[in-house]
Amino acid sequence: MTKLISHLKFFLFSLSGISTQALGQTPDLMSSIPTLLIGLVVMLALIYVLAGLAKKTNFMQMKSSGMKVLSVLPLSGREKIMLIEVGKQQLVIGVTAHNINLIQSLDEPIEMPAQDFKQTFGKLMQQKNKQQ
Known part of the structure; x- marks a missing residue:
């Protein structure tokens, strides 16, 4: 099993152009965990924001x-x-x-009046200011 893994690593790194000498120079796991967690949080936030935008704008509606x-x-x-x-x-x-x-x-x-984003946003802001 370990032979198979080592052959697989060699094959993947040879395809990507990374030499096998660079395999011994891997970064420390403890120093890369915060970077991985920050990247994960950023990606999840991006997915959440894009899904919300798609839902609000009816992006998939024909x-x-x-x-x-x-x-x-x-x-x-x-x-x-x-x-x-x-x-x-x-x-x-x-x-x-x-x-x-x-x-x-x-x-x-x-007759439906044309909705202008500027007017709608202005009304929303006025209502919010009145509540405060």
Whole structure:
């Protein structure tokens, strides 16, 4: 078994261009543990932040030119009411984990104001300042 491991090390290091003489010059394990832990924490934080961004921006949601989600009202963790636009028609649907139901087809479309990030962020900051 040890012969197999030594042959495997030799093969891997020969592929990577590292000479077998450099094998004896390995860093001390105790000095490399903090570096490894910091790297691990940074990578986990990066994964967490990217996953949160993907979830918030609906990164994986497919875009369609014929259909748009205009508004979403969450009722619970898995149930929500959505206002969608299909072509020129607006529909109110109920969405659950296992079902999608048409609640109402609107005769008169609801005009949805364009959401500007600057305005939305300003309103959020004003609300936060009022609470403090």
